[in-house]
Amino acid sequence: MTRPRIAFVGGARPNFMKIAPVLRAVDEVNPPFEPVIVHTGQHYSAELSDVFFEQLGIRKPDVHLDAGSGTHGRQTARVLEAFETFLLNASARIETVMVVGDVNSTLAASLAAAKLHIPAVHLEAGLRSFDRTMPEEINRLVTDAVCDLLLVSEPAGEENLIREGIPPSRIRYVGNVMIDTLVQHLPYAEPNGPATGDRRFALVTLHRPSNVDSRESLAAICEFLIGISAELDIVFPVHPRTKSRLEEFGLSERLGRSGSIRLLPPLGYVENLGLMRNAVLVLTDSGGIQEETSYLSVPCLTLRENTERPVTLTLGTNMLVGSDFEKARQSVCEILQGKYRKGKAIPGWDGKAAHRVVAELSAFLENRHLVSPILQAGA
Numbered sequence: 187m188t189r190p191r192i193a194f195v196g197g198a199r200p201n202f203m204k205i206a207p208v209l210r211a212v213d214e215v216n217p218p219f220e221p222v223i224v225h226t227g228q229h230y231s232a233e234l235s236d237v238f239f240e241q242l243g244i245r246k247p248d249v250h251l252d253a254g255s256g257t258h259g260r261q262t263a264r265v266l267e268a269f270e271t272f273l274l275n276a277s278a279r280i281e282t283v284m285v286v287g288d289v290n291s292t293l294a295a296s297l298a299a300a301k302l303h304i305p306a307v308h309l310e311a312g313l314r315s316f317d318r319t320m321p322e323e324i325n326r327l328v329t330d331a332v333c334d335l336l337l338v339s340e341p342a343g344e345e346n347l348i349r350e351g352i353p354p355s356r357i358r359y360v361g362n363v364m365i366d367t368l369v370q371h372l373p374y375a376e377p378n379g380p381a382t383g384d385r386r387f388a389l390v391t392l393h394r395p396s397n398v399d400s401r402e403s404l405a406a407i408c409e410f411l412i413g414i415s416a417e418l419d420i421v422f423p424v425h426p427r428t429k430s431r432l433e434e435f436g437l438s439e440r441l442g443r444s445g446s447i448r449l450l451p452p453l454g455y456v457e458n459l460g461l462m463r464n465a466v467l468v469l470t471d472s473g474g475i476q477e478e479t480s481y482l483s484v485p486c487l488t489l490r491e492n493t494e495r496p497v498t499l500t501l502g503t504n505m506l507v508g509s510d511f512e513k514a515r516q517s518v519c520e521i522l523q524g525k526y527r528k529g530k531a532i533p534g535w536d537g538k539a540a541h542r543v544v545a546e547l548s549a550f551l552e553n554r555h556l557v558s559p560i561l562q563a564g565a
């Protein structure tokens with residue numbers, strides 16, 4: 187008998203480390219469903235996409251939608267249209283869709299499924315920054331509203347969904363699959379990756395529009411980095427969005443003139459993990475890196491006013507510094523003196539989350555009826 191097929195949808199860099207461990211767990215337990223890998227093509231370059239497939243051992247996608255870049259509306263619309271066409275193709279035989287994270291592809295694929303009454307599952311549901319100027323916040327809200335099964339990675343996710351009126355029967359706490367990927371690859375993480383020299387170093391990653399799209403904010407961050415580079419080396423793998431803004435605002439040269447700041451292309455997973463593990467601190471605006479540094483017990487200063495991952499502030503090593511560079515400078519000094527919160531274990535961040543995801547997907551398929559649970563409940 188053919189097994190029901192679940193489309194695992196990934197589109198952008200942070201999706202791939204969430205899908206990889208679930209695919210591995212599927213291979214290990216042979217559950218009563220067959221995964222179909224759909225790459226939306228939101229990220230399409232070797233450095234933001236292909237390298238993750240290679241390093242994380244994800245097999246070639248079964249389907250590629252080639253959505254590419256564009257404005258939010260255009261990118262979302264292209265995935266929506268292409269994914270709907272795929273779902274409508276009789277030979278696709280997709281019975282359930284699983285989307286992950288909070289990128290434009292997540293929103294588009296969950297909408298396409300919901301409109302066709304195909305049950306949808308959101309992995310990493312319930313995260314909220316309460317900041318609707320962030321494109322990802324809109325993606326999270328809409329995705330959770332239309333998905334049938336919401337798989338949660340941290341305690342706040344459950345609380346947010348309940349507060350929004352989602353019935354507890356649609357919510358499951360599975361833990362953090364990104365940590366599964368980290369645990370699996372830690373033995374292969376390069377000791378220092380591209381960092382050289384004897385000085386301690388900070389790893390920097392930036393790509394949020396609120397930090398990099400305006401000259402004023404990006405220039406302020408660059409001045410801050412130049413200031414602290416008197417104390418420690420800075421290793422800065424530059425996201426393509428950030429690279430074009432640095433060039434546009436004439437800031438690449440300014441950073442390059444400081445002998446202690448190394449600008450690199452975006453890194454592969456194991457190179458980045460090696461740097462993160464060995465950095466004395468990490469400065470970032472990424473969501474995933476706040477989680478990974480918490481697990482690694484590496485202090486993380488987040489250049490954002492809020493986080494949708496508050497457990498990293500209470501149990502992890504994360505600290506929000508926003509654009510308060512005085513506070514950030516002070517924190518860097520304290521960290522260099524060894525004064526920072528070391529962090530505690532976070533429930534479900536144990537390297538085994540993907541097996542819980544597979545168990546939930548199997549139970550979901552077993553218990554569901556022909557129409558999606560949301561439609562049945564009349565919600």
Ligand code: UD1
Nearest residue numbers: 198199200228229230231234255288289290321322426427
């Ligand atoms: C997207 C996600 C963000 C995620 C981030 C990780 C949304 C709304 N944002 O932001 O949540 O944290 O990915 O990287 O979904 N580009 C390349 N090569 C690629 C892909 C993009 O050069 O493979 C360029 C694009 O042309 C564009 C820029 O990078 O100029 C930004 O790409 P975009 O897809 O708009 O979003 P990200 O900023 O990467």
